[in-house]
Amino acid sequence: MDRQTLIIGGFILLAVIAVAAALFAPTKKERANKRLSSLDKYGNAKRATASATTDAAQKEKRKKVAEALSRVEQQSKQAKKKARYTLEQQFEQAGLTFSVAHFYVASVIIGAFFGFIGVISGQQHFVSAGLGFIGAFGLPRWFVGFAKKRRQKKFGAEFSNAIDVIVRGVKSGLPVNECLKIISVEAPAPVNEEFHQLTEGLRIGLSLEQALDRMFERMPLAEVRFFGIVLLIQQQTGGNLAEALGNLAGVLRGRKAMEGKIKALSAEAKASAMIIGALPFLVMGAVKFMSPGYLDILFTTPQGNLVLFAAGFWFCSGVFVMRNMTQIKV
Numbered sequence: 001m002d003r004q005t006l007i008i009g010g011f012i013l014l015a016v017i018a019v020a021a022a023l024f025a026p027t028k029k030e031r032a033n034k035r036l037s038s039l040d041k042y043g044n045a046k047r048a049t050a051s052a053t054t055d056a057a058q059k060e061k062r063k064k065v066a067e068a069l070s071r072v073e074q075q076s077k078q079a080k081k082k083a084r085y086t087l088e089q090q091f092e093q094a095g096l097t098f099s100v101a102h103f104y105v106a107s108v109i110i111g112a113f114f115g116f117i118g119v120i121s122g123q124q125h126f127v128s129a130g131l132g133f134i135g136a137f138g139l140p141r142w143f144v145g146f147a148k149k150r151r152q153k154k155f156g157a158e159f160s161n162a163i164d165v166i167v168r169g170v171k172s173g174l175p176v177n178e179c180l181k182i183i184s185v186e187a188p189a190p191v192n193e194e195f196h197q198l199t200e201g202l203r204i205g206l207s208l209e210q211a212l213d214r215m216f217e218r219m220p221l222a223e224v225r226f227f228g229i230v231l232l233i234q235q236q237t238g239g240n241l242a243e244a245l246g247n248l249a250g251v252l253r254g255r256k257a258m259e260g261k262i263k264a265l266s267a268e269a270k271a272s273a274m275i276i277g278a279l280p281f282l283v284m285g286a287v288k289f290m291s292p293g294y295l296d297i298l299f300t301t302p303q304g305n306l307v308l309f310a311a312g313f314w315f316c317s318g319v320f321v322m323r324n325m326t327q328i329k330v
Contacts, residue, residue: 085217087144092218094147095190103140111136124305151190152221156256158191159223163249170242176231177202194219208235223252266326273322280315 085093087100098106114135118128162183169179177199184196194215201211212228230248234241288295298304 085220089217090144090148093151093220094144095151095193096144096147103144107136107140110139114139123299124302127305152219154188155190155194155219156221156223158188159221159227160249160252160256162187162191162195163227163245163252167242167246167249170245176241190219208232223255226251270326273319273326276322277315277319280311 087103091098091100091103111132112135115128115132118131123131165183165187166176166179169182170176174182180195180199180202184192184199186192187195197218198211198215201214202208206214209228209232212224212231216224216228226248230241230244233239234244284295298308
């Protein structure tokens with residue numbers, strides 16, 4: 001085999017190799033898909049690692065939230081067990097400043113006054129004793145309960161606005177304690193009084209949980225409990241406090257709106273209950289005016305006093321039932 005034949009064979013072999021490489025080589029699209037596939041594998045692995053880290057963080061956060069909620073639930077159960085407040089605590093909830101001794105002295109004076117009215121009006125002894133009992137034990141405690149409910153109503157009406165102040169302060173960069181101090185100075189009563197005691201408790205060394213528990217004892221409302229839960233969970237688990245408190249303010253406003261709708265829908269039933277409750281007194285007054293001596297037997301004889309007592313008992317029972325029927329708690 002001469003040299004020329006070898007050269008020609010070599011060229012032919014190179015041509016065959018070039019043609020085969022051209023036929024079996026991947027195209028640009030295939031190479032691009034291969035690169036994208038490798039990038040996707042790397043990105044998926046990276047995302048899987050990040051997702052695993054995020055899932056672990058979320059599980060840890062959910063665990064902390066569950067622990068905080070269980071602790072708050074236990075505290076709520078304990079508070080329900082000792083729901084009976086002392087007179088001093090009731091005075092504090094009502095915003096009254098007199099002492100227990102003054103309360104008892106006033107109760108005795110009022111009871112004696114009511115009993116004296118029964119005696120000078122010629123009533124039977126047990127009727128006068130009943131009037132004295134109502135004056136000593138019923139009227140003063142009713143006044144404390146009325147003052148407490150009125151104060152709680154004022155607090156609930158302004159509490160959502162106070163939470164909005166905290167939300168705006170946190171968004172602007174202020175710490176929570178400074179926001180609480182602003183509310184204790186600028187909010188209307190009784191919100192400023194409660195937040196003042198809250199900040200004073202934090203200042204003297206109480207923990208946030210202890211200060212919030214004392215605030216709930218002074219103002220036993222569901223809104224205050226919700227506020228305490230949000231602050232405690234945020235303190236233990238972290239998160240966006242402004243968003244959480246903003247949602248809470250929206251929920252509280254929704255509760256107030258629902259309460260207003262319920263009052264509007266039940267206004268007719270309450271008016272009917274008031275008319276029905278006033279009818280016995282109106283009829284008695286009309287009969288007394290038209291026939292002055294017709295009802296004297298009810299007040300001057302034991303049998304009549306017994307009838308009056310039974311009528312008063314059933315009247316109070318009916319009023320109590322109608323009151324519960326027309327009151328819907330949100």
